[in-house]
Amino acid sequence: MRHLISPQDLSMEELDELLTLGQDIMNNQSKYAHVCDGKKLATLFYEPSTRTRLSFEAAMINMGGQVLGFSEASSSSASKGESVADTIRVISCYADICAMRHPKEGAPTVAAMHSSIPVINAGDGGHNHPTQTLTDLLTIKTQTGRLDNLTIGMCGDLKFGRTVHSLINAMVRFPNVKFVLISPEELRIPSYLRREVLDAGNIEYIETDKLEENMPKLDILYMTRVQRERFFNEEDYIRLKDSFILTKDKLQYAKKDMYILHPLPRVNEISTDVDDDPRAVYFKQVQNGVYMRMALIMKLLEVEIPC
Amino acid sequence: MRHLISPQDLSMEELDELLTLGQDIMNNQSKYAHVCDGKKLATLFYEPSTRTRLSFEAAMINMGGQVLGFSEASSSSASKGESVADTIRVISCYADICAMRHPKEGAPTVAAMHSSIPVINAGDGGHNHPTQTLTDLLTIKTQTGRLDNLTIGMCGDLKFGRTVHSLINAMVRFPNVKFVLISPEELRIPSYLRREVLDAGNIEYIETDKLEENMPKLDILYMTRVQRERFFNEEDYIRLKDSFILTKDKLQYAKKDMYILHPLPRVNEISTDVDDDPRAVYFKQVQNGVYMRMALIMKLLEVEIPC
Amino acid sequence: MRHLISPQDLSMEELDELLTLGQDIMNNQSKYAHVCDGKKLATLFYEPSTRTRLSFEAAMINMGGQVLGFSEASSSSASKGESVADTIRVISCYADICAMRHPKEGAPTVAAMHSSIPVINAGDGGHNHPTQTLTDLLTIKTQTGRLDNLTIGMCGDLKFGRTVHSLINAMVRFPNVKFVLISPEELRIPSYLRREVLDAGNIEYIETDKLEENMPKLDILYMTRVQRERFFNEEDYIRLKDSFILTKDKLQYAKKDMYILHPLPRVNEISTDVDDDPRAVYFKQVQNGVYMRMALIMKLLEVEIPC
Known part of the structure; x- marks a missing residue:
């Protein structure tokens, strides 16, 4: 099983594969509308981040999957003293893949060590945001x-x-x-x-x-x-x-x-x-974020690419 | 593209059309079970309102669509100083239509000006709640x-x-x-x-x-x-x-x-x-709220009415 | 219509039936992937509980159903002084079944009295957690x-x-x-x-x-x-x-x-x-929680068991 904690986790070949898949999704979105039917993504956001969370959710929904999770630590079991290791073992019973944002550097790495589902680092402190x-x-x-x-x-x-x-x-x-x-x-x-x-x-x-x-x-x-x-x-x-x-x-x-x-x-x-200058592509970048997350979820779930 | 900011945005003909559609949905709900398959509604609630938010969510789900969003400002990017104009451009990359509740009068109007998806005003301050x-x-x-x-x-x-x-x-x-x-x-x-x-x-x-x-x-x-x-x-x-x-x-x-x-x-x-008096229709009104929101989402998404 | 407020609400026969269904789900999960297509679960959590809430959500999603709701009281109408009786009548217009966690003992019982959809007690104070x-x-x-x-x-x-x-x-x-x-x-x-x-x-x-x-x-x-x-x-x-x-x-x-x-x-x-001892079954127990909730939702919605 693979996780994505840091961009360096990917070999150059894998990176190339992912980017190619991302571009294909960009150009043929409807082809991917059902590749994750019946799959569930857990969004574990111990720190609020609407943009990143919704990008993951849109990505999963675009592929026919479903989403569950939490958007801030106060409504998680962390407030009852549960370890990240235990939380991820529980979440592994609920979902097929998870995206974790955590204020502490290294939390997604700990999660990955104890998880039976792929863990995507959705930002850990000042550390990584792959x-x-x-x-x-x-x-x-x-x-x-x-x-x-x-x-x-x-x-x-x-x-x-x-x-x-x-x-x-x-x-x-x-x-x-x-x-x-x-x-x-x-x-x-x-x-x-x-x-x-x-x-x-x-x-x-x-x-x-x-x-x-x-x-x-x-x-x-x-x-x-x-x-x-x-x-x-x-x-x-x-x-x-x-x-x-x-x-x-x-x-x-x-x-x-x-x-x-x-x-x-x-x-x-x-x-x-x-904003209106054709060279300003930061909102296009937001859209690309959805495509890349679709590609990444597909890869980690080992979903076959439809022809 | 159309938005709904104030009830007066609708001509009498459009209003009549919408109400007729609402009544048809009321009487033939199953006919509409898949009209929004593959569509996503974003619920952007900068101010909590369970009733209104859940009514929108039920409406979208009833039509086969999916929902993503946030239920209070603290978990949105607004807290990082982002403008409503930028937020809606981002959300436009994630969803096909959005419902916005905002404590500031006029916020949905600003959103509509910068949005590439239809914006529904779900209540802005003491102003409108169409x-x-x-x-x-x-x-x-x-x-x-x-x-x-x-x-x-x-x-x-x-x-x-x-x-x-x-x-x-x-x-x-x-x-x-x-x-x-x-x-x-x-x-x-x-x-x-x-x-x-x-x-x-x-x-x-x-x-x-x-x-x-x-x-x-x-x-x-x-x-x-x-x-x-x-x-x-x-x-x-x-x-x-x-x-x-x-x-x-x-x-x-x-x-x-x-x-x-x-x-x-x-x-x-x-x-x-x-409550038991037959003239008391306030809970029926809640149910009607779901039907009207279904009709409105269909109209703004220009979904064809099934026969 | 049936609710589940306390485990004692179930006769021994019903309990046996539920457990048998739970075991069948455990062994044939894919058989149940669509038994709740088109159904909606409302999760009304007046007190945060990620584990229980997500277990319910996973259960419903596993059966093809959809979920809406709230995860803490602050984003509910309770903060505007609404009674549990009124809230459940509203929620009855939005969903087919609901799971309620409430800090006050007896709140789910009150809800059940006024509800037109099945109510599942997801924990009420120090009282019950069936x-x-x-x-x-x-x-x-x-x-x-x-x-x-x-x-x-x-x-x-x-x-x-x-x-x-x-x-x-x-x-x-x-x-x-x-x-x-x-x-x-x-x-x-x-x-x-x-x-x-x-x-x-x-x-x-x-x-x-x-x-x-x-x-x-x-x-x-x-x-x-x-x-x-x-x-x-x-x-x-x-x-x-x-x-x-x-x-x-x-x-x-x-x-x-x-x-x-x-x-x-x-x-x-x-x-x-x-944790690694084969006798330690507490994470298996979490997984079983999803199966039991699937069984319970099916039973309360009177969904037919597929062959």
């Missing part, structure tokens, strides 16, 4: 036609943004990918990532606090939210939050085929006048 | 056989009760409808409604604080709850809340074919000994 | 092949544990069942149970605080959680909670075919090294 990363990859591949030979700009909170870390880890596996890491000094990527992933892998990258002047070289611009709760004081937040806002004006320096991604929710880091 | 009004209309029409030539009594909190305002707005569109507005002085209908709707439309109405003596003229008695939270102080609440209670005793003055409606939940404004 | 008891019976019967001629050990909090009281009440109906009641002095079974059920029924039992030395005589060991909230002070809790922990060591004194049950969630009253 289905977001798969979604990002599908979006990049669909928009640009490739996952190699890309210059990827990442902008905003690169220190705490787990989607950023996860995407860097995923993209360095492809040849000739370069990064332009755009953030305030205080929110640069963690040093372990710089040292162990980028430097160790001989990956080309720059760190900068200039969005505009780096714009022309980018094939992808990955924007992220600067979360208020990451700052020690209000002053720093206010000073920094607006520094890295993408506006229509700044976009004039971008390539005609540079695509803008964002894991959402956005607050104000992309001004709404950018 | 599916309740459609339910009321179906109930009146089914019970009395008509929507014109009626004398409608409305009793209780006429100041804050949005279902009352909404029903008045809907009924003045039909010929020869009169109103008897029964409330404490402090809870009379808002003056804009008196001036702009009743007076401007030359509608016959009286305002009174006497329930019993007006009973004999009524074809419909629409009771409403007097909510504690509407009062500035506890004394006023206690003094007024019992003044307009419907009892079996008071019912003796009513016509044999006067029907009693209530949008529910009731607290004590209708005493339980009235 | 579907847990049915699950326990199915587990005992499946593991040992019988429900008579058994010596049943019950260990832990016997004072407040409603599953214990309910199981004693159920088991005394079978011939030659003996009890070994193992608990700290402070947490012995309530005196009404001792007097009115055990003594009045001439049932053989002992009360003791020794787990190990009583182990060899047991056919069933029913472990329960000692809940912190049952104690008046922290000291008592800490002193007592570990006294009745089942470990691998203590298990050496048990029969080779003594089965260990636990209603879950467990905190630490069974150490995890016991």
Whole structure:
């Protein structure tokens, strides 16, 4: 039995297979309308996340499956002192597969060890969020036609943004990918990532606090939210939050085929006048998230691909 | 694409069509068991409302569709600062139609502007609650056989009760409808409604604080709850809340074919000994609410009516 | 129409029928995949209980049915002052059957009186939890092949544990069942149970605080959680909670075919090294809970058993 805890759990072949399946689902959704008939997905959200939870639910329902679960810890047995190991053994009696979001890093790993159904990590603390990363990859591949030979700009909170870390880890596996890491000094990527992933892998990258002047070289611009709760004081937040806002004006320096991604929710880091630009694909990305989750659920349940 | 934000969004022809469809669903429910197979309804409840949410869910499930969503704001992305405009664009990727309840007036209107799926207003602040009004209309029409030539009594909190305002707005569109507005002085209908709707439309109405003596003229008695939270102080609440209670005793003055409606939940404004009276149709009204929502979802999804 | 409020509502014949159906479902699950197509279950949980709620939901979904409901009181109309009687009349318009968990003893009984759909008590205060008891019976019967001629050990909090009281009440109906009641002095079974059920029924039992030395005589060991909230002070809790922990060591004194049950969630009253012992059947018990609820829903909906 397979689980998905980190994007690195997948071999390059498996990743390729998944992305190909995701693209086929995108183009032939009706073909998949009954591949999960009679199957149940449990959504175990110990921390609320409407977007991710509903994406999983839509994915399962699109394939004819059903959903059960909870959307916050207070209505789970965790509040009665039950261990994650016990909870997953119970859930294994109720469902065929589960998606778990947990505030504690490593909780989905513990679950996977005791589960008799596939466990998908739907986000664990600041750690991993592999289905977001798969979604990002599908979006990049669909928009640009490739996952190699890309210059990827990442902008905003690169220190705490787990989607950023996860995407860097995923993209360095492809040849000739370069990064332009755009953030305030205080929110640069963690040093372990710089040292162990980028430097160790001989990956080309720059760190900068200039969005505009780096714009022309980018094939992808990955924007992220600067979360208020990451700052020690209000002053720093206010000073920094607006520094890295993408506006229509700044976009004039971008390539005609540079695509803008964002894991959402956005607050104000992309001004709404950018939304109509054909390069803004963050809502398409949301749709892709459903397709990728469909592909992933199919793969983990070992559902046969219909012809 | 159509949305339903206010009952007035519907032309008289459309309203008639919807009510006719609602009645057909009432009489031939099984005919509609699969008209929404493969469709998904998103219930976006930023404010809890079990009754309304479950009515929508039952409606969709009755037609073979599926449901996903959230039942309170705390488990939505709103708490992360996302705008309603962005939320609905995301939800558009997950579902085919959505029902939104929001504490802020106008939120469903904003949603509709940015949505690529039909939006149904499931209640926005003190403003509109169109599916309740459609339910009321179906109930009146089914019970009395008509929507014109009626004398409608409305009793209780006429100041804050949005279902009352909404029903008045809907009924003045039909010929020869009169109103008897029964409330404490402090809870009379808002003056804009008196001036702009009743007076401007030359509608016959009286305002009174006497329930019993007006009973004999009524074809419909629409009771409403007097909510504690509407009062500035506890004394006023206690003094007024019992003044307009419907009892079996008071019912003796009513016509044999006067029907009693209530949008529910009731607290004590209708005493339980009235429940068995054949004129008490407030639980039938709940059932009608499911039929009307089925009709509305079908219409907005442009589902063909099966023969 | 039938409800299930207490396990004693069922005659011995009905109980036998239900258990036989539960066993058939266990062995031929696919046979039942569509027996509830088009039916809706409402889960009305005025008090959170993930395990029980999800078990009901899995049961209904396994039979092709659909589920709607709420998982805590705050999102129900109860918070607006609605009576249980009114709520159930509303829910009767939305669903074909309902499962209600309520903090107040007797609430499901009140609901049943006003309901036009079958009501299943999913736990009311410290009172009844009949579907847990049915699950326990199915587990005992499946593991040992019988429900008579058994010596049943019950260990832990016997004072407040409603599953214990309910199981004693159920088991005394079978011939030659003996009890070994193992608990700290402070947490012995309530005196009404001792007097009115055990003594009045001439049932053989002992009360003791020794787990190990009583182990060899047991056919069933029913472990329960000692809940912190049952104690008046922290000291008592800490002193007592570990006294009745089942470990691998203590298990050496048990029969080779003594089965260990636990209603879950467990905190630490069974150490995890016991989990792999073939006599530990508490997770199998969870699975049985789904089968029993399927059987019960079928029976109350008067669904025909497929051949």
